[in-house]
Amino acid sequence: MDIKTENLTILFVDIAGFTATTSRQSRAENAHLLQTFDTTLLPLIKRFKGIVVKSIGDALLITFRSPTDAMLCSMALQDAMHEYNLNAPEDKCIHIRVAANLGEVRVTKNDIFGEPVNVASRIEGVAPADEIYLSEAVYMAMNKAEVPAQEVGYKELKGIPQAIRLYSIPRFATPRLVPQSVAASGEKGSELMFPYGGMHHRMPQSSSSRPGISLPGGIPKYLIYILAVIAVVFVGIMLYRAISDGTGDAEVSIQPDSTGIEIKKSGKPEKSQAVSSDTAVKPGHVKWSIASAKSAYKAEKISKEEYRRIIQELKEEYGNKIRDLKQDYRAKRISRNVYENESRKAKRQYAGS
Numbered sequence: 001m002d003i004k005t006e007n008l009t010i011l012f013v014d015i016a017g018f019t020a021t022t023s024r025q026s027r028a029e030n031a032h033l034l035q036t037f038d039t040t041l042l043p044l045i046k047r048f049k050g051i052v053v054k055s056i057g058d059a060l061l062i063t064f065r066s067p068t069d070a071m072l073c074s075m076a077l078q079d080a081m082h083e084y085n086l087n088a089p090e091d092k093c094i095h096i097r098v099a100a101n102l103g104e105v106r107v108t109k110n111d112i113f114g115e116p117v118n119v120a121s122r123i124e125g126v127a128p129a130d131e132i133y134l135s136e137a138v139y140m141a142m143n144k145a146e147v148p149a150q151e152v153g154y155k156e157l158k159g160i161p162q163a164i165r166l167y168s169i170p171r172f173a174t175p176r177l178v179p180q181s182v183a184a185s186g187e188k189g190s191e192l193m194f195p196y197g198g199m200h201h202r203m204p205q206s207s208s209s210r211p212g213i214s215l216p217g218g219i220p221k222y223l224i225y226i227l228a229v230i231a232v233v234f235v236g237i238m239l240y241r242a243i244s245d246g247t248g249d250a251e252v253s254i255q256p257d258s259t260g261i262e263i264k265k266s267g268k269p270e271k272s273q274a275v276s277s278d279t280a281v282k283p284g285h286v287k288w289s290i291a292s293a294k295s296a297y298k299a300e301k302i303s304k305e306e307y308r309r310i311i312q313e314l315k316e317e318y319g320n321k322i323r324d325l326k327q328d329y330r331a332k333r334i335s336r337n338v339y340e341n342e343s344r345k346a347k348r349q350y351a352g353s
Contacts, residue, residue, distance in 0.1 A: 003106055004106070004107045004108075005104050005105065005106050005107065005114075006104070006105060006107050007102070007103065007104050007105075008063045008064065008065065008102070008103075008105055008107075008112070008116075009063065009064040009065070009066070009067040009069075009070040009100060009101070009102045009138060009141075010061070010062070010063055010100065010101050010102070010103075010105065010112070010116055010117055010120040011050065011060075011061075011062040011063070011064065011070055011073070011074065011098060011099070011100050011120070012059055012060070012061060012062075012098070012099045012100075012120050012121055012123070012124040013041065013059065013060045013062065013074075013077060013096055013097075013098050014057075014058050014059035014060070014096065014097060014124060015033075015037060015058040015059075015094055015095070015096055016095045016096065016097050016128075016129035016130075017095070017129070018057070018058040021033070033092075033094065034058065036084070036094060037058070037094060037096075040080050040081060040084055040094075041060070041077050041080065041081070041096075044073060044076045044077055044080055044200055045060075045062055045073060045077070047073075047076075047204065048064070048069050048070075048072060048073035048076065048204050049064065049065070049066070049069055049204070050062045050063065050064050050069070050070065050073055051063050051064075053110075053111060053112055054110065054111060059124070061112070061117075063105075063112065067100075067102055067138050067141040067142040068142045068143040068146055068147060069204060070100055070138070070142075071100065071132070071134065071138070071142050071146075071147040071169065072146065072147065072199060072204055073204075074098040074100065074132045074169070075132065075147075075169060075196035075197070075199040076196070076199040076200040076202075077096065077098060077200070078096065078098065078130060078132060078195055078196050079194040079195060079196050079197070079198055079199050079200040079201075080200040081094055081095070081096050082130075082194055082195055083194065083200070086340060095129040095130050096129070096130070097124065097127040097128060097129055097130070097131055097132075097133075098124075098127065098131070098132045098133070099120050099121075099123035099124035099125075099127045099132075099133050099134070100120060100123070100132070100133070100134040100135065100138045101116050101117075101119045101120035101123060101134070101135040101137060101138060102116065102135065102137040102138045102141055103115065103116030103119075103137060104116065105117055116137075118159065118160070119135060119157065119160060119164060120135075122157035122158055122159065122160055122164075123135060123155075123157065123164070123166065125157070125158070126155055126157065126166075130171070130195065131168055131171070132168060132169040132196075133152065133166050133167070133168050134149070134166070134167050134168070134169070135164055135165070135166060135167075136164070136165040136166070136167065138167075139167045147169060148169060148170060148173045149167045149168065149169055149170075150167065150168060150169075150170050151165070151166075151167055152166040152167055152168050153165070153166065154166075169196065171195040171196065172195055173197075288310050288313075288314060289314070289349060289350060289351060289352025290311065290314060290350060290351050290352055291351060291352030292352050293307055293310045293311060293314070294307075314350055317350075318346060318347075318350040321346045322343060322346060325339055325342055325343055325346070326339075
């Protein structure tokens with residue numbers, strides 16, 4: 001009988017303190033906890049091309065062909081759970097740990113076997129909550145330009161004859177989702193930063209993928225063509241209505257910022273929902289955000305100098321707001337919930353989302 005083997009990266013993900021937690025829960029509460037665990041993590045595992053081999057109680061056994069994808073997925077899983085915990089009551093928070101190893105395993109239809117699986121399981125046993133531990137084998141094989149790592153040291157693992165050299169991915173090492181001015185002044189561990197840089201909001205990049213048209217948030221390419229057809233049909237309907245009104249010649253033009261359509265009849269324009277692109281925006285009369293400033297600059301409603309000034313003022317305003325909130329929180333003038341809610345509100349206003 002042929003034995004199928006593959007060289008895979010093995011990932012174990014489990015809930016820290018699960019046994020103690022379940023002892024305080026009803027069956028319905030425990031079922032809800034596991035459902036939250038699955039619905040939060042499983043879509044990310046699929047997005048990063050991981051395969052869930054099986055579920056072992058509160059743990060998932062996952063395999064990846066790419067060690068780099070496995071580590072990026074691990075970061076995304078921790079960030080997603082961190083975001084869930086920010087909005088969950090203290091007694092409903094879920095803290096996970098991730099352990100990884102790489103090696104040749106025996107593969108069957110519904111399971112995998114071998115020493116690399118046993119080692120990954122033992123690494124999981126020593127990994128702290130909210131952390132990612134990986135073996136030296138994974139560290140040597142992964143792309144270190146994409147995944148930061150630091151050495152933990154040699155660990156004696158139960159049932160493993162030799163000490164294993166372990167590494168971890170440091171938390172809050174790359175504050176990608178906040179402005180550099182804020183990140184430089186903020187201390188590590190700030191609630192405004194995801195511990196692994198917001199990896200769950202980033203689409204994985206495949207070395208085999210070809211460049212092409214793409215939209216943020218993973219929107220399929222075919223939607224671009226559907227939207228284009230809808231736009232053409234809409235313009236055609238507007239043109240038909242203009243001509244059928246008996247006005248003779250009609251001109252339909254789409255505004256550069258795509259905010260509306262202008263129909264010109266007999267030299268007299270009628271505008272709907274749009275401000276003409278040659279109308280200058282007065283920066284002093286607009287509540288700016290990063291998104292609105294970019295849109296205005298691209299539509300040539302503000303100059304490059306105005307755009308840079310607005311962006312700098314937004315960064316300073318955002319940084320000052322966060323600094324004041326931190327001071328109030330540390331001085332116990334506001335509660336943790338107020339601090340987190342106001343921080344998220346400031347971030348949305350800054351980004352324009």
